[in-house]
Amino acid sequence: MAKRQVAVAEANGVETDEVFEMAAEVFRVMSAPMRLKIISRLCNGEKNVSQLLEEIDTTQPNMSQHLNTLYQAGVIGRRREGVQIFYRIINDRVVTLCRAVCTQIAIESDMKG
Incomplete structure (x- = not known):
């Protein structure tokens, strides 16, 4: 990481190692397209497994996992x-x-196509 980034993080009182570990865990959890689909569907409100399976093409065991x-x-x-x-x-x-990441990717994809 660049010295400036470390200095900014330290100036803001951020424990950089801890923050980066937490961020890495968030990205690990979000690294599966299926999980992004599930989150997208749940943004519209609470759903049970059957409702999610109607909207997302996968098996019940995969969805549950x-x-x-x-x-x-x-x-x-x-x-x-x-x-x-x-x-x-x-x-x-x-x-x-x-939403921020997916929106940016969609914008960039539209600009290319």
């Missing part, structure tokens, strides 16, 4: 209603990050 990863990372929350489990976004910062 990705939902569990997002849940364990603190990106989504869940609640049980009878036999159904409903999922919702609980970490708006991750949503903001995903």
Whole structure:
């Protein structure tokens, strides 16, 4: 990392190693396209697995695995209603990050095409 970036981070009281470790974990969790699709669908509100499967082409076991990863990372929350489990976004910062990156990629893609 450039000296200026380190100086800015330290001047702002940021523990750079800790921040970078946390950022790396966020990017690891968000590195799967399926998880980005799930987050995108949950931005419109809470959904259960069946509703997500209607909107996203994947198997139920694959969907459950990705939902569990997002849940364990603190990106989504869940609640049980009878036999159904409903999922919702609980970490708006991750949503903001995903939207910013995906929007920028879409803009750049449109400019090329």
